[in-house]
Amino acid sequence: MASSCLSFNASVSPNHDLFRRHPSSPLLRHRPVLVSCTSSADGNTTTPIETVVKPRRTENTIRDDARLQRSTAANPFSARYVPFNAPPGSSEHYSLDEIVYRSRSGGLLDVEHDMEALKRFDGAYWRDLFDSRVGKSTWPYGSGVWSKKEWVLPEIDDDDIVSAFEGNSNLFWAERFGKKFLGMNDLWVKHCGISHTGSFKDLGMTVLVSQVNRLRKMKRPVVGVGCASTGDTSAALSAYCASAGIPSIVFLPANKISMAQLVQPIANGAFVLSIDTDFDGCMKLIREITAELPIYLANSLNSLRLEGQKTAAIEILQQFDWQVPDWVIVPGGNLGNIYAFYKGFKMCQELGLVDRIPRMVCAQAANANPLYLHYKSGWKDFKPMTASTTFASAIQIGDPVSIDRAVYALKKCDGIVEEATEEELMDAMAQADSTGMFICPHTGVALTALFKLRNRGVIAPTDRTVVVSTAHGLKFTQSKIDYHSKAIPDMACRFSNPPVEVKADFGAVMDVLKSYLGSQTLRS
Numbered sequence: 127m128a129s130s131c132l133s134f135n136a137s138v139s140p141n142h143d144l145f146r147r148h149p150s151s152p153l154l155r156h157r158p159v160l161v162s163c164t165s166s167a168d169g170n171t172t173t174p175i176e177t178v179v180k181p182r183r184t185e186n187t188i189r190d191d192a193r194l195q196r197s198t199a200a201n202p203f204s205a206r207y208v209p210f211n212a213p214p215g216s217s218e219h220y221s222l223d224e225i226v227y228r229s230r231s232g233g234l235l236d237v238e239h240d241m242e243a244l245k246r247f248d249g250a251y252w253r254d255l256f257d258s259r260v261g262k263s264t265w266p267y268g269s270g271v272w273s274k275k276e277w278v279l280p281e282i283d284d285d286d287i288v289s290a291f292e293g294n295s296n297l298f299w300a301e302r303f304g305k306k307f308l309g310m311n312d313l314w315v316k317h318c319g320i321s322h323t324g325s326f327k328d329l330g331m332t333v334l335v336s337q338v339n340r341l342r343k344m345k346r347p348v349v350g351v352g353c354a355s356t357g358d359t360s361a362a363l364s365a366y367c368a369s370a371g372i373p374s375i376v377f378l379p380a381n382k383i384s385m386a387q388l389v390q391p392i393a394n395g396a397f398v399l400s401i402d403t404d405f406d407g408c409m410k411l412i413r414e415i416t417a418e419l420p421i422y423l424a425n426s427l428n429s430l431r432l433e434g435q436k437t438a439a440i441e442i443l444q445q446f447d448w449q450v451p452d453w454v455i456v457p458g459g460n461l462g463n464i465y466a467f468y469k470g471f472k473m474c475q476e477l478g479l480v481d482r483i484p485r486m487v488c489a490q491a492a493n494a495n496p497l498y499l500h501y502k503s504g505w506k507d508f509k510p511m512t513a514s515t516t517f518a519s520a521i522q523i524g525d526p527v528s529i530d531r532a533v534y535a536l537k538k539c540d541g542i543v544e545e546a547t548e549e550e551l552m553d554a555m556a557q558a559d560s561t562g563m564f565i566c567p568h569t570g571v572a573l574t575a576l577f578k579l580r581n582r583g584v585i586a587p588t589d590r591t592v593v594v595s596t597a598h599g600l601k602f603t604q605s606k607i608d609y610h611s612k613a614i615p616d617m618a619c620r621f622s623n624p625p626v627e628v629k630a631d632f633g634a635v636m637d638v639l640k641s642y643l644g645s646q647t648l649r650s
C-alpha cells in the first residue's frame with residue numbers, strides 16, 4: 127500500500143530540495159510539508175528522516191550546496207535495462223553501468239524502474255515533490271528532467287550530472303490559432319524546442335551524457351560519444367559533451383540539414399563527419415562503428431535517452447495541474463519520442479498522479495511515412511522505405527529504429543497516425559506563425575494532423591489538445607524564406623507574406639500604407 131508522506135510540522139527531508147529551505151521559512155509555515163521516508167526492511171512502512179539544513183557558504187557553487195545537503199540515507203530507488211516488451215518470466219537484465227544497446231535476441235531495450243519502490247509513495251507525494259522543484263536553481267532540480275530524478279536515473283550521483291537546466295518549457299495556449307483556424311478553445315502547444323540547443327533532444331541528452339560522465343569516472347572504456355543525426359540530436363550531443371569536456375563525434379547526411387543545425391556541432395567542437403548518404407545510411411554506419419570503437423552510441427536506440435524525453439509528458443500533466451489532456455500530437459521520425467511520451471504518461475498513471483492517459487497522435491511527413499503506411503495496413507507488415515526530401519528535414523527517416531516502441535505505444539493509448547504533404551505542412555506552419563508563433567516544419571506536420579482530425583470530427587472543438595513543438599523555428603528559417611518568397615515549385619504558398627519593396631519617398635510609402643490599412647479595415 128502506498129503511504130502518503132504528507133504531514134504537518136514534519137522534520138525536513140534530506141533528499142528533497144523543498145527542505146533545503148530552513149524549516150522556519152514562512153513558505154513552509156502554513157502548508158503541508160513533505161517528509162522524506164526510508165523504507166522498513168519489509169518495505170511496507172516508511173519513516174521520516176531528520177536532517178540538518180546547513181547554511182550556505184558564499185564561496186560554494188550550487189554543486190557544493192547539493193553535496194552539503196545530501197542525504198546519508200540509502201537511496202531506495204533503482205533502474206536497470208530489460209528487453210523492451212519482454213515476455214512474462216524473462217529474467218534478462220543489465221545494469222545501467224553496462225554498455226549495451228540491444229537485448230540478447232537483438233531487440234530493443236527499455237529502462238525498467240523498481241516500480242514497487244516508487245509505489246511506496248503515493249501520487250500526492252510525487253505531485254507535491256515535483257511541483258516543489260519547479261522554478262528553483264537548486265542543483266540538479268532546476269532542470270525539468272532532473273526535477274524528476276527518482277523516475278529518470280535514480281542512482282546517479284548529483285555530481286556526475288551534466289545539465290543546462292533543460293526542460294520546464296512553456297505550454298502555450300494557442301488561443302488565436304485555435305479559434306481562427308480550428309474553432310477550438312482549448313488548444314495548446316508544448317514548446318519543447320525553446321530549449322538549450324533548440325530542440326527536445328536536450329531532454330534525453332542530459333541523461334545520456336550524465337551517464338557517460340559517470341562511466342568515464344568509473345574508468346569504463348568510453349573515449350567519445352557518437353550519433354547519426356538529422357541535425358537536432360547532433361546539436362544536443364555536442365553541446366552537452368562540450369560542457370562536460372567529453373569528445374563528441376557526429377555523422378550528418380551531407381546537404382540534408384539546415385545551416386543553423388550544421389553550425390551547432392561545429393561551434394561546440396564536435397568531430398563532424400558530413401557523409402554522402404541519408405540519415406538511415408548514417409544510422410547504419412554509427413551502429414557499426416560503435417560496435418568496433420570505444421564510442422558510446424547517443425541515438426535513441428539507446429533507451430537512456432527516452433528516460434529524459436519522457437519528462438516532457440510529465441511536465442504537460444504538471445502544467446495542467448495534473449489534469450489529463452484529451453489528445454497529444456507528436457511529430458515522428460526515428461520514433462523514440464512517441465514512446466517516451468507514452469512512458470511518461472503511463473508512469474504517472476501507474477504511480478497514481480493521474481487516473482488516465484491521453485490519446486496520442488503520431489504525425490509524419492508524407493515523404494517519410496513508414497509508420498503511417500504501417501498503421502494504414504492495420505499494423506500488418508512493416509516496410510522500411512527510402513525517405514524523400516521534405517521541409518521537415520529532421521524527420522526525413524525511412525527506417526526508424528524505434529518502430530516497435532512506437533507501435534506498442536500507439537496501440538496502448540488508442541493512438542492514431544496521420545501524415546502531411548509538403549504543401550500542408552508548410553501552410554500549417556505559416557498559419558501558426560501568422561498567429562504569433564514561429565514554429566518549425568515538424569510542428570507544421572503535427573498541426574496538419576490536427577487539421578485533418580478536426581475536419582473528420584475525431585477531435586472535438588472543446589477537446590483539450592496539446593501539439594508538441596519539437597524544435598525552434600529559428601533553425602529552419604530558409605524554409606520560411608522560400609515559402610514567403612513563393613520560391614517553392616508547385617506550391618501555392620497561400621499564406622505567404624512577402625516584404626513590399628518601396629522607394630525611399632514619402633508619397634510612395636504613404637500609398638502602400640494606405641492600401642495596406644484599407645485592406646485591414648475591410649477585413650475586420
Ligand SMILES: Cc1ncc(COP(=O)(O)O)c(C=O)c1O
Nearest residue numbers: 458459460461462463520596597
Ligand atoms: C525537430 C524534430 N521533430 C521531431 C523529431 C522526431 O522525433 P523521433 O525521432 O523521436 O520520432 C525529430 C527527430 O527525429 C526532430 O529533430
Ligand SMILES: N[C@@H](CCOP(=O)(O)O)C(=O)O
Nearest residue numbers: 355356357358359425426460
Ligand atoms: N531528428 C533526429 C534523428 C535521430 O533521432 P534520435 O532520437 O534517434 O537521435 C536528429 O535530430 O538527429
